[in-house]
Amino acid sequence: MLKVFCAPSRYTQGPRATGQLGLEMRRLGLEGPAFIVAGRSAIRLLSQTWADTFAEADMRHVVFVFAGECTAAEIRRGGQAARDAAARVIIGAGGGKVLDTARAIASDLSLPVVNCPTIASSDAPCSALSVVYTEAGAFEEYRIYGRNPDLVLVDTAVIAQSPVRPLVAGMGDALATWFEAKVCADGGVTNMRGGASTRSALALAELCYKTLLVDAVAAMEALQHQEPNDALERLVEANTLLSGLGFESSGLAAAHAIHNGLTTAPGTHSHMHGEKVAFGLLAQLMLESQPSPVVGEVLAFSRSVGLPTTFEDVGVANPSQEILETIAVRATAPGETIHNEPMPVTPKLVVEAMRAADAAGAAFRGSSHVATATKANTHAHVP
DSSP, X not given: OOBOOOOOSOEEEETTGGGGHHHHHHHTTOOSOEEEEEOHHHHHHHHHHHHHHHHHTTOOEEEEEOOSSOOHHHHHHHHHHHHHTTOSEEEEEESHHHHHHHHHXXXXXXXXXXXXXXXOOOSGGGOSXXXXXXXXXXXXXXXXXXXXXXXXXXXXHHHTTSOHHHHHHHHHHHHHHHHHHHHHHHHTOOOTTSSBOOHHHHHHHHHHHHHHHHHHHHHHHHHHHTSOOHHXXXXXXXXXXXXXXXXXXXXXXXXXXXXXXXXXXGGGTTSOHHHHHHHHHHHHHHHTTOOHHHHHHHHHHHHHHTOOOSTGGGTOSSOOHHHXXXXXHHHTSTTOGGGGSSSOOOHHHHHHHXXXXXXXXXXXXXXXXXXXXXXXXXXXXXX
16 A cells, blocks of 8 residues: 655744735745635634735735534535636634535635644644535545645644634544544554555654643643744644644544534534544543553543543533434445454443443543643653
8 A cells, every 4th residue: 555645835934924814825835816705703804814815915815704614505505606707716713614615616716725724723724635415414424535635834823813712622632532532543554645554654643642742731822812822833733733633544433423423413513523522532441441541641641631531521411321322323424434354343331432431431520530640741651
């Protein structure tokens, strides 16, 4: 099997980076009209900056207001609007679902795509795939594209003004990257691009994990002051770039499959992608019978930043056996990434793993462990 490593053509990050968007696009040979798929918060924060930067680059732009969910219908609606605007480049500005929608529109129209995340809530910006949901909010499919974004531009001054919760959710998504990547590399399974993992991808996934343990708490403090600091810069890079390259060029496993299963439970719909992935990771560690120091480190980190560690934390307090079986059946559907695990995985095993994760999370919460000890942990345990 050939090894395949993929990445965006350019990654640009820093305070007030949006002011350079038009010039960065020009440097890459991208031309207007630019069609911006944007959430309402992004429009409120960046409309004037877009006007200035595109005027400087002599590029016309049109803003399309994202409806709130990455669905097949929303992708079609955006695609038609982009055609009507005679767009020559698609830009996504907002959270992960906005960017997923922008990538899908660009793929359908065979246009270049630029991703401008305004929150660091997932590793979606750098990837060549979209997670598509049903109108009810349940996971429907992954759409995988032939190329990664032409430009990912991350304005950390904007992210510093965002709520803390999306940043923490991004940590949950990134927290799983190393564990899932290692499963895939050890098992020789294909990554999201149909090839084997490279040592580079694994090294980035490991650095992602270590960065979370060192910089998470200080990065959260930056948002409380609404000013970027060095910890936020490193943490945003981990959530966005390191996690994105690590997962796509190595692969996914049980944590993301269990996330997909959790989306079948309506109570989870108010919880963010990374929050559900974080609980999925705990279940993955139980499924794999990982050593207690590994589980303890993940639990301590999760508690220190406020990531879910129990069923209640993801909106399914005291779930019935029927609900758990529904989640588990979806998590083990044919083609799901849980089948990258080194053992045959059945719905029964997933239910047991989720129950064990919930019990471990509840026990840790009630124990004398000091979760914030991870703040001072500068030597991450890597299994």
